Amino acid sequence: xxxxDQSQFVxxxxxxxxxxxxxxxxxxxxxxxxxxxxxxxxxxxxxxxCLRSTLMFRVKRxxxxxxxxxxxVAVVAWIGMIDHSATLAFADVKQQVDKLRSVRYVxxxxxxxxxxxxxxxxxIERGERKVESGRTFRTANNAHQPRIVRVLGRYxxxxxxxxxxxxxxxxxxxxxxxxxHIELRPKEKQFLxxxxxxxxxxxxxxxxxxxxxxxxxxDLYASIREIPSNAITRLPARTIEGKQVIxxxxxxxxxxxxxxxxxxxxxxxxxxxxxxxxxxxxxHSTDKRMGSSEWxxxxxxxxxxxxxxxxxxxxxEGYTRETRKIFGIQLD
Amino acid sequence: xxxxEILNQHGGIVWKTIRRLVTDDADASDCFQETFxxxxxxxxxxxxxxxxxxxxxxxxxxxxxxxxxxxxxxxxSLVTEGTGEPACQHISPAATAEENELVRRLRDALAExxxxxxxxxxxxxxxxxxxxxxxxALRIPVNHVGVLLHRAKTSLRHExxxxxxxxxxxxxx
Numbered sequence: 145x146x147x148x149d150q151s152q153f154v155x156x157x158x159x160x161x162x163x164x165x166x167x168x169x170x171x172x173x174x175x176x177x178x179x180x181x182x183x184x185x186x187x188x189x190x191x192x193x194c195l196r197s198t199l200m201f202r203v204k205r206x207x208x209x210x211x212x213x214x215x216x217v218a219v220v221a222w223i224g225m226i227d228h229s230a231t232l233a234f235a236d237v238k239q240q241v242d243k244l245r246s247v248r249y250v251x252x253x254x255x256x257x258x259x260x261x262x263x264x265x266x267x268i269e270r271g272e273r274k275v276e277s278g279r280t281f282r283t284a285n286n287a288h289q290p291r292i293v294r295v296l297g298r299y300x301x302x303x304x305x306x307x308x309x310x311x312x313x314x315x316x317x318x319x320x321x322x323x324x325h326i327e328l329r330p331k332e333k334q335f336l337x338x339x340x341x342x343x344x345x346x347x348x349x350x351x352x353x354x355x356x357x358x359x360x361x362x363d364l365y366a367s368i369r370e371i372p373s374n375a376i377t378r379l380p381a382r383t384i385e386g387k388q389v390i391x392x393x394x395x396x397x398x399x400x401x402x403x404x405x406x407x408x409x410x411x412x413x414x415x416x417x418x419x420x421x422x423x424x425x426x427x428h429s430t431d432k433r434m435g436s437s438e439w440x441x442x443x444x445x446x447x448x449x450x451x452x453x454x455x456x457x458x459x460x461e462g463y464t465r466e467t468r469k470i471f472g473i474q475l476d
Numbered sequence: 477x478x479x480x481e482i483l484n485q486h487g488g489i490v491w492k493t494i495r496r497l498v499t500d501d502a503d504a505s506d507c508f509q510e511t512f513x514x515x516x517x518x519x520x521x522x523x524x525x526x527x528x529x530x531x532x533x534x535x536x537x538x539x540x541x542x543x544x545x546x547x548x549x550x551x552x553s554l555v556t557e558g559t560g561e562p563a564c565q566h567i568s569p570a571a572t573a574e575e576n577e578l579v580r581r582l583r584d585a586l587a588e589x590x591x592x593x594x595x596x597x598x599x600x601x602x603x604x605x606x607x608x609x610x611x612x613a614l615r616i617p618v619n620h621v622g623v624l625l626h627r628a629k630t631s632l633r634h635e636x637x638x639x640x641x642x643x644x645x646x647x648x649x
Contacts (some may be wrong), residue, residue, distance in 0.1 A: 151629055151633070153633070154629045154632045154633050155601060155629075157578060157582060157632070157636055158582065158597065158601030158602060159601065160578055160579055160582070161496060161497075161582050161602055162496065162601065162602045162604075164495075164579055166491075166492050166495035166496055167491070167495060168488065169487060169488040169491055170487050170488070170490075170491040170505075170508055171505075174505050174508060174509075175483055175487055177509070178483060178487075178508060178509050178512050179479065179480055181509060181513065182479040182483070182512060182513070182516055183479065185513065185516055186477070186479065186516070310479060310480040310483065311480050
């Protein structure tokens with residue numbers, strides 16, 4: 145073959161790589177997760193430009209000192225991590241979580257075979273509900289959409305539900321101390337206030353209404369606190385988000401009128417900070433109508449400054465206020 | 477920055493660029509996210525004028541990083557390349573198998589060659605960028621694009637020498 149032939153061959157060979165069949169577009173879930181990640185990054189507080197310049201100047205000027213210092217820190221951190229990994233107990237994680245002032249994370253629902261159904265809830269509201277044996281409640285309408293959740297203190301929680309393109313569809317804000325729970329729908333300019341809890345008995349159509357009552361703290365803390373430290377199994381280390389983490393696994397089972405409910409929780413913890421990097425939860429029920437589901441808390445940012453205005457439960461200007469009820473089925 | 481809109485408009489191009497080089501689903505998903513995170517970081521410092529070109533370049537660079545990492549860790553994928561369909565429709569089954577092998581060898585060769593050569597090669601022959609577009613994307617002189625491309629082709633010719641007869645046979649038909 146001449147040089148020209150060989151050159152043409154390489155170009156044609158590259159064409160075969162160009163012609164490899166590929167899917168038309170990225171998976172829907174990937175778009176959603178990427179959009180959530182970008183949204184989360186965009187919300188990070190910027191370091192002011194002047195501060196960045198100052199830092200760069202200092203790093204340049206004291207470069208050698210910084211490099212030596214960094215090496216020492218790395219060695220100390222390495223030694224420290226080995227020690228922490230070996231001795232870290234879930235009780236330490238609970239203790240560290242108790243010190244937090246704020247937390248932000250991405251909540252992603254992975255699998256949901258069955259869940260509370262909006263239409264079903266509307267039927268309940270209209271008094272048309274019948275619990276049919278073997279019926280499966282279908283997925284809630286926004287179950288698979290990622291949410292960015294921020295928690296300030298122990299009582300205030302803001303959860304932004306994103307659509308596949310990362311746009312905020314709704315914002316849910318709750319103050320567990322007062323029991324106040326509102327939802328904002330920016331596109332519709334709606335402000336929904338949930339003031340009443342409707343509880344339906346599982347084995348009858350008996351309906352009771354009450355004011356939404358305060359709860360001790362938001363779910364994230366409550367779920368960590370509820371787990372007895374001795375009910376935890378240690379898992380081997382793995383790498384998540386570039387960090388070497390160790391796992392704690394717990395399984396809790398409770399018997400209810402709707403069968404046995406099992407929750408499996410895995411906490412992947414950074415031994416250096418003693419704080420979670422990722423929490424995986426899965427729920428299974430022996431009752432077909434409950435089905436099973438899995439969800440993940442990831443992208444944790446701890447103790448960032450969160451302005452209280454983010455958790456305001458006042459009606460924003462231009463929004464229409466409506467009141468709604470929250471529905472639930474009493475299982476025990 | 478309207479990231480949902482950018483994802484909506486250019487997500488398809490980025491995905492296509494990545495999937496030609498990265499076959500593993502999980503790796504491709506990581507690569508997709510890393511491409512957009514890198515774009516986010518860049519766009520904080522300076523404005524992006526040509527989003528499709530910029531993202532294609534980033535996606536190519538990230539994909540090559542993944543190929544390189546994979547080669548380094550000596551992980552051999554047992555999954556059939558692409559969807560297992562022939563890249564060219566008018567060749568025999570034996571030639572198809574060889575074509576898939578060719579695609580695999582091409583990816584390995586790109587992972588082994590210097591990053592700038594591999595990047596230029598992908599942008600030119602896979603993404604159909606002109607010399608000027610490559611020069612603009614990589615911020616190098618147009619002449620240097622030619623040099624890098626020549627080196628890349630020489631390297632590929634050497635790596636793919638065993639496949640030359642297949643190609644010659646096909647062009648003769």
